[in-house]
Amino acid sequence: MIEIDGITKRYGDNIVVNNVTMTINPRTVTVIVGTSGSGKTTLLRMINRLVEPTSGTIRLDGEDNRAVPGFELRRRIGYAIQGHGLFPHRTVAENIATVPVLLGWETGRIKAKVAELLALFQLDPETFADRFPHELSGGQQQRVGVARALAAEPNVLLMDEPFGALDPIIRAKAQEDLLAIQRLLGTTIILVTHDMEEAFYLADRIAVMDKGELVQYGPPAELVERPATDFVETLIGATERPFRMLSIETAGAAVEPGDAQGAAIAAATTQRDALAELLWSGRDAAPIIGADGQPIGRITLDGLVRRAARRR
Numbered sequence: 446m447i448e449i450d451g452i453t454k455r456y457g458d459n460i461v462v463n464n465v466t467m468t469i470n471p472r473t474v475t476v477i478v479g480t481s482g483s484g485k486t487t488l489l490r491m492i493n494r495l496v497e498p499t500s501g502t503i504r505l506d507g508e509d510n511r512a513v514p515g516f517e518l519r520r521r522i523g524y525a526i527q528g529h530g531l532f533p534h535r536t537v538a539e540n541i542a543t544v545p546v547l548l549g550w551e552t553g554r555i556k557a558k559v560a561e562l563l564a565l566f567q568l569d570p571e572t573f574a575d576r577f578p579h580e581l582s583g584g585q586q587q588r589v590g591v592a593r594a595l596a597a598e599p600n601v602l603l604m605d606e607p608f609g610a611l612d613p614i615i616r617a618k619a620q621e622d623l624l625a626i627q628r629l630l631g632t633t634i635i636l637v638t639h640d641m642e643e644a645f646y647l648a649d650r651i652a653v654m655d656k657g658e659l660v661q662y663g664p665p666a667e668l669v670e671r672p673a674t675d676f677v678e679t680l681i682g683a684t685e686r687p688f689r690m691l692s693i694e695t696a697g698a699a700v701e702p703g704d705a706q707g708a709a710i711a712a713a714t715t716q717r718d719a720l721a722e723l724l725w726s727g728r729d730a731a732p733i734i735g736a737d738g739q740p741i742g743r744i745t746l747d748g749l750v751r752r753a754a755r756r757r
């Protein structure tokens with residue numbers, strides 16, 4: 446658990462993070478959103494002490510982060526940034542091994558960890574281990590950046606606009622992979638983004654920053670249904686509200702008994718994407734299949750329309 450308690454950062458007279466208090470539960474994804482300059486990066490960087498707070502406390506599993514030695518903080522907290530920050534003159538394997546080497550792991554353990562992460566991120570070791578960053582595509586570099594952040598098996602992963610530089614297709618895949626890896630490893634992730642779609646797709650809870658203040662912190666549905674301020678409402682976008690509701694849950698959660706005609710929709714698809722598929726194919730229902738490819742029922746236009754409506 447990460448407890449951020451009355452944390453403030455000032456630069457001269459400028460208060461960039463103002464008395465923020467929030468608790469982040471283990472094994473969850475928290476996404477920090479807000480306008481440019483609202484203090485998101487500063488808040489994130491106070492967790493791993495790349496930025497020292499002016500006042501307030503941050504506790505990691507009950508322990509003040511100022512009491513944790515630097516090397517231990519780097520082991521416990523991975524950090525991945527936009528543009529990945531890979532070392533250009535080190536190979537992929539050397540980049541991933543950075544923190545384990547700093548921590549003095551044995552060579553065999555480092556090799557095993559690098560091989561495991563390359564496999565996890567679908568980068569064939571034969572092809573990629575000895576390449577240099579400039580010999581990779583942007584999406585591959587981004588995966589190496591996240592693999593490097595996870596190398597020392599951190600409980601917590603901080604991510605600052607990690608997918609900002611990726612094209613929309615690679616970006617969607619990267620988001621999907623991140624959630625799969627997060628579920629597998631149980632990592633607590635705190636991610637900063639400008640992209641509300643990304644926030645709704647990834648977040649268990651969303652934190653909204655406005656001019657240094659935390660104006661709302663809650664599950665995505667709560668932000669849509671009960672925006673705390675006009676700013677949150679604007680950020681969500683009035684015309685987007687029904688679609689945001691549908692983007693939070695999967696088609697599997699809206700499954701109804703019965704059959705339907707035409708191409709099936711996977712249960713893991715978001716309800717928003719299922720709606721798009723129904724509209725585009727001109728159907729009022731489609732079969733839903735589970736992860737094993739077996740039909741589990743159907744999804745209907747009526748059902749989705751009801752789910753998109755404001756809840757009273």
Ligand SMILES: Nc1ncnc2c1ncn2[C@@H]1O[C@H](COP(=O)(O)OP(=O)(O)OP(=O)(O)O)[C@@H](O)[C@H]1O
Nearest residue numbers: 456459461479480481482483484485486487488639
């Ligand atoms: N080292 C610094 N010295 C002085 N001011 C700083 C420093 N670092 C950040 N700031 C200021 O603090 C404010 C918040 O910056 P921060 O990077 O946290 O915002 P952000 O919400 O992450 O913005 P963006 O979305 O544009 O990355 C900005 O006004 C910035 O200019």
